[in-house]
Amino acid sequence: xxxxxxxxxxxxxxxxxxxxxxQDWHREHRPNSKxxxxxxxxxxxxxxxxxxxxxxxQDAKDELAIRQNQRKKSIDETGHEMVEETMxxxxxxxxxx
Numbered sequence: 001x002x003x004x005x006x007x008x009x010x011x012x013x014x015x016x017x018x019x020x021x022x023q024d025w026h027r028e029h030r031p032n033s034k035x036x037x038x039x040x041x042x043x044x045x046x047x048x049x050x051x052x053x054x055x056x057x058q059d060a061k062d063e064l065a066i067r068q069n070q071r072k073k074s075i076d077e078t079g080h081e082m083v084e085e086t087m088x089x090x091x092x093x094x095x096x097x
Contacts, residue, residue, distance in 0.1 A: 003036075003090035004057040006067075009049045012080040016048045029070070034059040047083075057089060 022040050040050045054060040075081065
């Protein structure tokens with residue numbers, strides 16, 4: 001299995017944006033991303049987590065600078081902050097079993 005995942009957790013001082021706002025961001029960035037999928041979910045009013053699924057570790061590395069630039073821009077605009085980031089190779093996917 002070659003897939004690679006980036007997981008993040010974010011704190012929003014003024015509340016997590018709406019699902020519509022987040023979906024609009026995905027629509028805007030999808031054509032320019034190597035990500036196979038990006039999933040965001042709300043933990044509470046001020047916290048969300050995300051997972052980005054790539055076909056390979058190389059695709060994740062290729063987009064690292066892009067992710068960092070997008071994060072800086074959005075953080076500057078909203079004041080939210082990343083609390084945690086982990087990443088690694090996928091060991092198993094239930095839908096592939």
